[in-house]
Amino acid sequence: MAVLQVLSVILVTAACFGESVANLNVSGIDFDSFRKKFHRLYEVNSEEFSRRQINFQNAAVRHLYLNSFSGQTQSATYGINQFSDLSQMEFKDVYLRAESSSAPGFVGSTRAGLPAKFDWRDKGVVAPVQNQLACGSCWAFSTVGAIQAVHAMGGSQLEQLSVQQVVDCSYKNEGCSGGSPSHALAWLKQTRVKLVSHSDYPYKAKTGMCHFFSPSHEGVTVRNFSLHSFSGQEEAMMGQLVQFGPLAAIVDAVSWQDYLGGIIQHHCSSQWSNHAVLVVGYDTTGEIPYWIVQNSWGTTWGDQGYVYVKIGTNICGIADSVAAVFL
Structure with a gap:
């Protein structure tokens, strides 16, 4: 899926849950921060960079859904961590x-x-x-x-x-x-x-x-x-x-x-x-x-x-x- 399409999905999903894009941590700046924090070395404009960025954006969509259940006492929270640039299949496989x-x-x-x-x-x-x-x-x-x-x-x-x-x-x-x-x-x-x-x-x-x-x-x-x-x-x-x-x-x-x-x-x-x-x-x-x-x-x-x-x-x-x- 193209980056713009993924962002569209995020916008729709955010609207459903009453969230703004500003709260989704999917901007290029946030992805840059993620790469620096977790020492990711893939080059900008490379095929891997594009793929990892899409995985990162898809993770933000998952977090909206997972956190929508967080009304209970001491509920788990979900967000960006060291696995956020992996697809779900990659994560499972490793x-x-x-x-x-x-x-x-x-x-x-x-x-x-x-x-x-x-x-x-x-x-x-x-x-x-x-x-x-x-x-x-x-x-x-x-x-x-x-x-x-x-x-x-x-x-x-x-x-x-x-x-x-x-x-x-x-x-x-x-x-x-x-x-x-x-x-x-x-x-x-x-x-x-x-x-x-x-x-x-x-x-x-x-x-x-x-x-x-x-x-x-x-x-x-x-x-x-x-x-x-x-x-x-x-x-x-x-x-x-x-x-x-x-x-x-x-x-x-x-x-x-x-x-x-x-x-x-x-x-x-x-x-x-x-x-x-x-x-x-x-x-x-x-x-x-x-x-x-x-x-x-x-x-x-x-x-x-x-x-x-x-x-x-x-x-x-x-x-x-x-x-x-x-x-």
Whole structure:
């Protein structure tokens, strides 16, 4: 679609929602600011420049729609971020590469006496937000994030473990082309491979040859893991998080391309789970209870790399496939 046509669509859409073009952040000046802020190097008047500018303008149209639901308390807000010059298909192809695993429904009891608010970050066991870059390795970040947290919960010093080792060596997955936390955990459990430190096996944002270490090399092994669906049982999922540590979950993150902050209450379902994240806590003290979720898209995305998802109606399919780790 030509630039003028896109601008026409924006004008019509803006009118429908009572917005002016001045509020849309689609001017050439704004696009220049975006390019500078996120270090985009494509040349002015190039084919890529034109394509990226159209993607940027289309993103502004999406933001009008997404933000039209923001009347609720603490609602999520959507706007310009580091993904705003990607088409939705490009975003999906690079960043939404997790494979959902069928999980049996949870049949245990709900833990009594749960705190109204709980956050594993307060215990010093959650590593800083990482950035997977242009590699579909969210599944590995989610898996390793859970393992290193549980390892620290056992009294060890919090240590950043190797995501690259899981990307390269987990033969049931496809490296930067996608994978599943449950497949990665099954591989670690079956092989008893020691997960080594990040410094021993640093992240490269591309799939490489598996590097093997001697049996005497220090590392963390996975004894077991659980995989359940907590759809309709998110209070039980809260109990699992408090008892066993941060949880690896698969979500539908299509709308997260534009997320800036606030509690997600709309715009995603569990129909197509495609992204792996780490659930580190929850807060039920306010009007809208929510999960505290660490993502792997760096600290410039969302709320310093975190996203908040409403508890209770399986928003984004966050309760559909949830893994806890046992070391």
